[in-house]
Amino acid sequence: MRRLVLLAPAVVLLAGCSATIVTGTAAPSPPSASTAAGAGSLPPDPQPGATEDCPYLGSEFVAESNGQHVSKVRVSADQPHPACFFYRPDGKIQLTVRVYVGDAKTATALVNKAAPLDSSNPASDPSGWKGGYLSSDDGAVYAVAKGSVAVIASTNQKQSVKARTVVKKAIAALKL
Numbered sequence: 001m002r003r004l005v006l007l008a009p010a011v012v013l014l015a016g017c018s019a020t021i022v023t024g025t026a027a028p029s030p031p032s033a034s035t036a037a038g039a040g041s042l043p044p045d046p047q048p049g050a051t052e053d054c055p056y057l058g059s060e061f062v063a064e065s066n067g068q069h070v071s072k073v074r075v076s077a078d079q080p081h082p083a084c085f086f087y088r089p090d091g092k093i094q095l096t097v098r099v100y101v102g103d104a105k106t107a108t109a110l111v112n113k114a115a116p117l118d119s120s121n122p123a124s125d126p127s128g129w130k131g132g133y134l135s136s137d138d139g140a141v142y143a144v145a146k147g148s149v150a151v152i153a154s155t156n157q158k159q160s161v162k163a164r165t166v167v168k169k170a171i172a173a174l175k176l
Helices: 002-015 033-037 059-066 104-114 160-173
Strands: 072-075 084-087 093-101 121-123 130-136 139-146 149-155
Touching (some): 059 093, 059 160, 093 160, 130 160
Antiparallel strands (some): 139 149
C-alpha cells in the first residue's frame, strides 16, 4: 500500500512523458521524507547514546504503560530534548519517545513520516494535538504535533493505546 502511494506521483508525472525504452530491473527509489512532506530536510532519526534517565518519562511509568520491565534507558545526544530509548531485559528496545521542538512544518513532517496520513488512523489526543497512530505486527506508533512541537512514541506492543499513554505523559512533562 505504501509503495503504491509513494509511486503514484511518479506515475502521474510519467504519464505526460513520451515512451522511452528502458532496460534493466532497477527499482525506483521512493521520495525522501522531506520531499514527500514538502518541508526542508528532516532531522536524522535519533540514536541511543548515554545511559541515563529520560527527562519526560520514568522507567516505572513506562514499565506499567507498556507492560514490560525496563532494564535500561538510553537517551540521544539531541539537546535540549533528547529522544528516550527504553530497553527490555533481553537488551532489545521496547519503546522509544522522540520530542522535536523547532519549525512547525518539520514537526508536522516528522509526525507524517512516523504515522503516514494514507495508512494511519487520525489522532487528536491530547486536545489541540493532531497526528496519527497505527499498529502492525512489529508494534505501534502514536505521533502528534502542535505548532512547532512533535512527540512520537513507538512501542513493540501492538496496542496503540500504550504509545498514546506514553505520548500524553511526555507532553505533560514538557517544559516549553
